[in-house]
Amino acid sequence: MTEQIDQALSRTYDAGFISDIESETFAAELNEDVIRRISAMKNEPDWMLEWRLRAYQNWLTMTEPEWAHVHYPKINYQAISYYSAPKSMKDKPKSLDEVDPELLRVYEKLGIPLYEQEMLAGVAVDVVFDSVSVVTTFREKLQEAGVIFCPISEAIQTYPELVKKYLGSVVPRSDNYFAALNSAVFTDGSFVYIPKGVRCPMELSTYFRINEQNTGQFERTLIIADEGSFVSYLEGCTAPQRDENQLHAAVVELIAMDDAQIKYSTVQNWYPGDEHGKGGIYNFVTKRALCHTNAKVSWTQVETGSAITWKYPSCILKGDNSVGEFYSVALTRGRQQADTGTKMIHLGKNTKSTIIAKGISAGHSNNTYRGLVHMGPKADGARNFTQCDSLLIGDLCGAHTFPYIESRNPSAKVEHEATTSKVGDDQLFLCQQRGLDAEKAVSMIVNGFCKAVFKELPMEFAVEAGKLLEISLEGSVG
């Protein structure tokens, strides 16, 4: 039976193709000059360059964190190219017609034709192809509602006061090693601003894609939901197959003002490396939200890709009655390593947080949940509920749970539940005896295990996530 599972799990990476769009790429090195050149390429104002340079100075004094339950060869930061842009993008296209047809074909291969997205899904898509945002759709409709959704490089030009005020306000430049690096060299990402009392009329979606060999991707996302507003943001990733390890160190900052709500959903499917663990993306991401009074932030993530995942989407529950939620499915197989979880920092009174984390390990992979629940001295009546379940497929993989709980307030309540189970031979046999093949059986059992998280995803994303899981578990999931 184990053999069957292994077969079911060894599949080729569907999105593993390299497109041959010409790129303008910096030579591999990292120094102040590189940062100045990135800033110049982006036509940035001086304050932005200053900010980057200070981040770089911070980074130089820091050391790479080693506490995570992951192992990888030392990264040579001088061997990475920090800027790459599709050449034909020098003059930004005003519509899809002006977009490089090769680029459009890449998206079609990925099954996300922009035309269809535009017409059918009604989703505005800010596509990051390597480091430059290619096209942004439905901007006008969003503008009517007063919503700003644009590449952050554009926001730096157009809305400098907003960017100045909030960039680095949740994840400071010197927060951690990878955040500092990102602050110094980030190339692009998304910027969202929802005005007071506005319910964003559509779900905002971004597809990221790493395309240039040896190019670290350093996206920077900043979302500000002003008082009483609501936004649902979807982030999906896929990357082509290659042998070089690729560093991906993104920073996402969310600011939910009083009574605002942000729902941030991620489906992450970066190239995980081959069955021996060669290649694959290093995904070292800092995601954090600041919640003001009565605000609510939900992080939902489905993580199936990357060679290494180091990621802890967190909520700082600063305002009274604010709510933080974290729903996560992390699937590892082959030689993948994931160390992921969340931090819920309860500062305000009657703050509430919920953590539902589902880890699935297969092959030789290691899957770690690491979570912190902190109850500050002023967090009277604060409550947390954590449920952390691990599912093992086969007997060569590992599941680990590191829950940290710090309570400085006697009235705070923290609950933690954890389970570990195995996909049983008897479960597989039942499904097969009913006529399902082993692949379908495994994916059905795993999907059942993840149900509590999938129901938190926006409808069409939930379907996609289920499919992704199936693909990740099959020869080519569906």
Place this chain on the structure above:
Amino acid sequence: MLTIKNLHASVEQKNILNGLNLSIKQGEVHAIMGPNGAGKSTLGYVLSGRDGYQVTDGEVDFQGNNLLELDVEQRARHGLFLAFQYPVEIPGVSNMELMKESVNAVRQHRAETPLTAAEFLKKAKAACQQVQLPLEFLKRGINEGFSGGEKKRNEIMQMILLEPSLCILDESDSGLDVDALQIVANGVNSQRDGKRSFIVITHYQRLLDFIEPDFVHILANGKIVKTGDAALAKQIEKEGYAFLGLDNSAEASA
């Protein structure tokens, strides 16, 4: 429809079946009885192809196919159904999801078009009613939190939905009270259409009061040692297996 010749099988290198012969025609109901450890459940698992059950000798022909060459799911799609003695739970996967996939996998094998959601639901509701399972069971996780009796009825519900040609019931009566037994038996009887065949594995004659067998076989030491009709089951109920002159070591070792 099913011909078993000289079947030998082992589990973890221990011989359990030792030259079993059995022939079943369309529409027949064969009861298999026998002391604990005789190999009754093993027979069900070997026929359905469960991993870990090694066939070391013999042949099995199922509707003209060499059954032993087929994968578990292929056997199922050819119409072999096993109602489990201990149905396993699969949390989060509803009966409905599993059965819709199952029914359509079987239909695809038969080159029939897949059922639409509405068509499937209609059949599933009818199957539930047949075994008096509330419809909410379709939405619940497979066997998740079901009582013993509900699990057994759920197995029969699945059987009705899949319309198999050969049903193997592995102690579908164990742990049931008289009422539940009646429901299970009625469900099974409703599927007796003169074409569908059954292997009913049981310890107790009482199930055979409700499901009348055409043949009763006594399995001991991995072989069929005696074959009769319903009267044989009654005799065993009364006298135990002693009159067959079996030594007790079989029970101890199996």
